[in-house]
Amino acid sequence: MNSKTKQRINRILLWVLIVVMAFWMLFPFYWAINSSFKSEAQLAMMPTTFVPRDAATKEVSFNLRNYEAVFTNQAFLRAIVNSTIVAGTVTILALGVGAFAGFALGKLRYRGKTGTLYIILAMTMFPAIAVLTGLYAIITNLGIPPILSMIVTYLLFSLPFTAWVLTAFFKELPTEIFQSAQVDGASPFQTFYMIMLPLTAPALVTTGLLAFIGAWNEYLFALTFTSISPDSRTLPVVIANFPSQFSMQIPFGEIMAAGIISSIPLILLVFIFQRRIVAGLTAGAVKG
Amino acid sequence: MAKAGSSDLAKQEQRLAYWLLAPTFIILLTIAIYPLLSVFYNSFTNNVFASSAPVEFVGIENYQQLLSMTIKTVPPKLDDAGQPVVDANTGAVQYESAVAVLPREPVRFRQVTQFNLFGTQFVLGATDPNFIRAVWDTIVFAVATVFLELVLGMIVALIVNANFKGRGFMRAIILIPWAIPTAVSSQMWAYMLQPNRTGFFNTVFWYLGLGNGEIPFLSDPAWQLPSMIMIDVWKTTPFMALLILAGLQLIPGDIYEAADVDGANPVRQFFQLTLPLMKGTIAVALVFRTLDALRVFDLFQIVLGQARYSMASFTYYQLIQNRQMGYSSASSVVIFVVLSIFAVIYMRSLGVKSDEQ
Numbered sequence: 001m002n003s004k005t006k007q008r009i010n011r012i013l014l015w016v017l018i019v020v021m022a023f024w025m026l027f028p029f030y031w032a033i034n035s036s037f038k039s040e041a042q043l044a045m046m047p048t049t050f051v052p053r054d055a056a057t058k059e060v061s062f063n064l065r066n067y068e069a070v071f072t073n074q075a076f077l078r079a080i081v082n083s084t085i086v087a088g089t090v091t092i093l094a095l096g097v098g099a100f101a102g103f104a105l106g107k108l109r110y111r112g113k114t115g116t117l118y119i120i121l122a123m124t125m126f127p128a129i130a131v132l133t134g135l136y137a138i139i140t141n142l143g144i145p146p147i148l149s150m151i152v153t154y155l156l157f158s159l160p161f162t163a164w165v166l167t168a169f170f171k172e173l174p175t176e177i178f179q180s181a182q183v184d185g186a187s188p189f190q191t192f193y194m195i196m197l198p199l200t201a202p203a204l205v206t207t208g209l210l211a212f213i214g215a216w217n218e219y220l221f222a223l224t225f226t227s228i229s230p231d232s233r234t235l236p237v238v239i240a241n242f243p244s245q246f247s248m249q250i251p252f253g254e255i256m257a258a259g260i261i262s263s264i265p266l267i268l269l270v271f272i273f274q275r276r277i278v279a280g281l282t283a284g285a286v287k288g
Numbered sequence: 289m290a291k292a293g294s295s296d297l298a299k300q301e302q303r304l305a306y307w308l309l310a311p312t313f314i315i316l317l318t319i320a321i322y323p324l325l326s327v328f329y330n331s332f333t334n335n336v337f338a339s340s341a342p343v344e345f346v347g348i349e350n351y352q353q354l355l356s357m358t359i360k361t362v363p364p365k366l367d368d369a370g371q372p373v374v375d376a377n378t379g380a381v382q383y384e385s386a387v388a389v390l391p392r393e394p395v396r397f398r399q400v401t402q403f404n405l406f407g408t409q410f411v412l413g414a415t416d417p418n419f420i421r422a423v424w425d426t427i428v429f430a431v432a433t434v435f436l437e438l439v440l441g442m443i444v445a446l447i448v449n450a451n452f453k454g455r456g457f458m459r460a461i462i463l464i465p466w467a468i469p470t471a472v473s474s475q476m477w478a479y480m481l482q483p484n485r486t487g488f489f490n491t492v493f494w495y496l497g498l499g500n501g502e503i504p505f506l507s508d509p510a511w512q513l514p515s516m517i518m519i520d521v522w523k524t525t526p527f528m529a530l531l532i533l534a535g536l537q538l539i540p541g542d543i544y545e546a547a548d549v550d551g552a553n554p555v556r557q558f559f560q561l562t563l564p565l566m567k568g569t570i571a572v573a574l575v576f577r578t579l580d581a582l583r584v585f586d587l588f589q590i591v592l593g594q595a596r597y598s599m600a601s602f603t604y605y606q607l608i609q610n611r612q613m614g615y616s617s618a619s620s621v622v623i624f625v626v627l628s629i630f631a632v633i634y635m636r637s638l639g640v641k642s643d644e645q
Contacts (some may be wrong), residue, residue: 017447018458021491025461028522031488046485047494047501100308108300110305116313123316125576125631127583129600130624133330133607133617134323137337156319163312168510182297217469219586220604227608236471240590250478259416261474266467274460281527281535 015110031258036256043253066257070132076258078231079238083262086150086222087215093151094211095204101159101164103192104178107178120167123160128220135211136224146232149225154218158211165210165280169203170196206280209273213266235262330617335609345481347431350618355596358397360389362409386411400424421598423626425513432513432518437577438570440521441528446557446558448529449536462526470523470586477519481505507546512596516587523587524580528573535569537564575586575631582627599623 035043037052042063045055046196054061070076099199106108107118139149173196181191219236226232242255270277331350335343365382373382383402390397390413397413400420404410414420448459465473480488494501505511523625532570539562547557585600594605603623606616 004297010496014447014450014452017443018452021444021447022458022461025465025526026520028473028476028480029464031480032472035479044486047491048486048488063533097311101312104305104308108301108305108308110302113305116309119316122314123320125579125627126320126628127579127600127623129583129585129603130620130627131320131323131327132603133613133620134326135319136607137326137330137613138323153319155315159312159315170343188297188301192304192308196627213467217471219469219471219589220600223589224604224608236469237584239469239475240471240586242475252475255475256479259468261467263472266469267464270463271460274463278459278530278533281530 002039027226029155029263031259035253036066036260037064038060039065039254047078066253067261069251069254070251070257070261071259073254075230076235078247079233079235080262082232083216083234083236084149086147086154087212089151090154090158090215091208091212094155095208097155098162099166099197099200099208100160101163101205102170103196105163105167106170107173107175107196108188117167120160120163124157124164126156126160128156132220132224139225146226146229150218150222150232150234153225154215157218158214161214162207162211165207166200168201170199173199175208190230202276203280204277206273208270209277210280213269216266258260327617327620330614333614335613335617337607337613339611343614346614348617351622353395353415353615354417354618354622356395356397357400357420358391358413360411360413362386362389362402362411364409367401381409383409386413400579418597419602422599422602423622425596426582426584426599428513429516429520429584430578432517433524433581434574434577436517436521437525437528438574440525441532441573444529445532445536446523449533462529464526465523465529466526471590474519474522474587474590477515477522478506481515483507495514506591507595509596512592516591518586519591520587524577528577531573531576532566532569535566539565563587578630579627582630583623599626 002121028046041055042052042061043047045053051060052062053059101120105113105120135149135153138144144152177195177199178191181195182188186194217236218234219240222234222237224241226234226237235258239255239258242251242258332345332347333343334341334349359365362383367373374380375382386402389411390399395415397415398417400412400414400417402409402411412420420567421627423604444462448455448462452458482490483502483506485491485494485501487505488506490499490501490503492498493503503511505515510560543561543565544557547561552560583600584598585604588596588598589601589604592601594609599619603616603619606612606619610616
């Protein structure tokens, strides 16, 4: 009896915590959605309202103008295309090259393995800001176009990341498969290509997903390398420096609408691949 | 197995390994090591980007300009009788202007901050107060966020590790702040922190009778850092929680059953079982997060612009706004060194090195 009430109290406490946590995580989104449906006049209301309300009548009133403005905003539409190209290409490159490295690091025996593992681990923590000036100089001197610059330089963080995470996944594959294939006369590369790679397909999806999110969200390089070519800007750069079409004021309603639109793909990915993302993130950081 | 054959295989395997690693290492050499060396070299020059002035080697001048600091005592203001002037309202002693005591030759020092120690007023001066302030702010930001994220991340991890209906859904929800672009979340929070009652926080504070509804969260220096910390804690606690969650799941459940039998209450179990077992996980999470926090850029650049710098946003503005290639390179090198020191200290003091393979 006593322990039963105790259990019930624990249960209630747990749910209180869950609700508080969910509220904390989601409220800023709710606020962004709320603001994205407000007209300029509604945004200027003081005190602000927790659902979009008409300024005069206080009736609930949703306004779609921000979404219309965003979807006719050339800079924003171009940014969606740019972001997709950059993040997509980076992901494919990082996966392709990183899978080679991950297989070597995870499964092959060779001299100098510990050293190479340390280098890759150190590179996953490499501060991009430290090489910003150097990369910027190279890119401007050689006249490399911004989109290509972003694709190449993003490998600085996505390549070590994919290599490291895939190393962890390759390590988990049983060595017997590898050995028996060799006994059957397959060369190590054939073993890798025809047996190991298909086995790691789920891991490739997970790692690719994380690399994609990282590249999609990158801001420092994108901002720097597109500073004189607005046409090449990616979503984070456009959202952070939103071009106002009408007024001198910061168009927060449109920014919120644009922010929500560019977050939706990520939120969908998170809900579909929740398990995999958690596995991939922790494989990269905790195991080793 | 024939001995010759197996060693042939081993050789073949080794050769393959080098071939497979080559592309990764060549790419990293080109986009990390070469630029890093060029940044290092540039930091000793007066290179100004896109200028026709010849590039000269200036030795450690950039570093001197970035890092020179001095501490001077500030004398109190004296009245005609030679007594210190005291403010009639607050009773506080009035001090001379700091400009008067800071050196002006050969380079000018400007005030970073003033402080009082044992009744003497001191001023900390620097040749580039913006950079010194950026370093200090970034370190404060990193320490505060990592600490808060560790505590809150632990709580969140314990919650989503518990058994309840909709656990998978909750785990997806905590991934959202982590997954969306920092550019988006920075703008969301900047809007919530508007300096009048169009902002969420000012409205709520005003309803609660706190403040006048016009708290300048993002322009008042006293509020800027706490605001940045709050935003980052929201955004990054999920990541911390996931790392901790992975560690929690490695702990075998029967340990807790044994502890239950022994009558240890949950709080004691947490401090005497969970925490010690999680030491390795927490250490790794701390390293990752601290290094991340020290190079914070997006948040500061988007929300505060040039009102207040982090180390990274300072470097960015020196390069893009002022075109000071040499100077921003020097500040890049300083960041690199600070980050490396933190990484080594952490790895050493928490024994990560021996755990890592």
